[in-house]
Amino acid sequence: MPRKKSPRRTPAWMGRLTALAIALGVIATLSYGTGAHMAVRYLNPSFGAWWNSNEFAIVECAAAAVGMLIGIRIGARLVNSGALRNRSMIAAVIVCALVLPIVGRVSAEIARLRFTSGASANAWLIDRFGYDVGMFLDKLLVAGVYSIKIAAFALPVGMVLFGLAIAIFMTAKPVGDTAAAISE
Numbered sequence: 075m076p077r078k079k080s081p082r083r084t085p086a087w088m089g090r091l092t093a094l095a096i097a098l099g100v101i102a103t104l105s106y107g108t109g110a111h112m113a114v115r116y117l118n119p120s121f122g123a124w125w126n127s128n129e130f131a132i133v134e135c136a137a138a139a140v141g142m143l144i145g146i147r148i149g150a151r152l153v154n155s156g157a158l159r160n161r162s163m164i165a166a167v168i169v170c171a172l173v174l175p176i177v178g179r180v181s182a183e184i185a186r187l188r189f190t191s192g193a194s195a196n197a198w199l200i201d202r203f204g205y206d207v208g209m210f211l212d213k214l215l216v217a218g219v220y221s222i223k224i225a226a227f228a229l230p231v232g233m234v235l236f237g238l239a240i241a242i243f244m245t246a247k248p249v250g251d252t253a254a255a256i257s258e
Contacts, residue, residue: 084147088163092143099136099221106133107217108210131178133221138178141225142170145232149240158243165239170232177231178224185223 105111106129115122146166153159170177195215200208 084150085160085163088143088147088150088167091167092140092147095136095139095143098132099140099225102129102132102136103217103221104214105129107214109213133217134178134182134224135174137221137224138181138228139170139174141181141228142174142177142232142235143167144225145229145234146170146236148229149233149236153240158240162236162240162243165243166232166236169235169239173231173235177228181224181227181231182220184227185220 105114105125111122111126111129114125146163149166150159150163153162196208196212199211199215202208203211
C-alpha cells in the first residue's frame with residue numbers, strides 16, 4: 075500500500091533559492107578569506123578584476139540573503155494555510171530582493187562590532203599549526219564568522235517581512251481558498 079505524502083511545508087523553489095544563496099555565500103566567503111581572487115585574475119584578468127572589486131559586496135549580500143530566506147522559511151512554518159503561506163512567501167521574497175543591498179550593508183555594519191576582546195583564537199591557531207597556516211586559518215575563520223553574523227542579523231528582517239506580507243494578505247479581501255482558510 076503506497077504511503078500518503080504529507081503536504082510539503084516549504085516549496086521547492088524556496089529550497090533551491092536558499093541553496094543557491096548558501097552556495098554563493100560559501101564560495102564568496104572562501105574566496106575572500108583565502109585571497110582566491112588572485113588565481114581568478116591570473117586565469118581571466120577582466121573577470122578577476124571584477125570579482126576582486128565586488129567579492130566583499132557579494133559576501134555581504136549572499137549572507138544577508140541566506141539570513142532573510144531562513145527567516146521567511148521559519149515564519150512560513152508557523153502558518154497552516156497553504157495558499158496564504160505561499161502567497162506571503164512570494165511577496166516576502168520579492169520585498170527581500172528589493173531591500174537586500176540595504177539589509178546587507180546594515181547587517182555588515184552591525185556584524186563588524188566586536189563581541190570579544192583579544193586574539194585567543196588567532197594565538198591558538200598559530201600555536202597549533204604554525205604561523206603561516208595559523209594566519210591562513212584565522213583569515214578563513216574571521217571571514218566565516220563575519221558571514222554567519224551577517225546572516226544572523228538579517229534573519230529577523232526576513233521574519234518581519236514575512237509577517238508583514240501575511241498580515242497584508244489576511245486583511246485584504248479573501249479570494250478563493252484563502253477565504254476558506256481564514257473563516258475556519
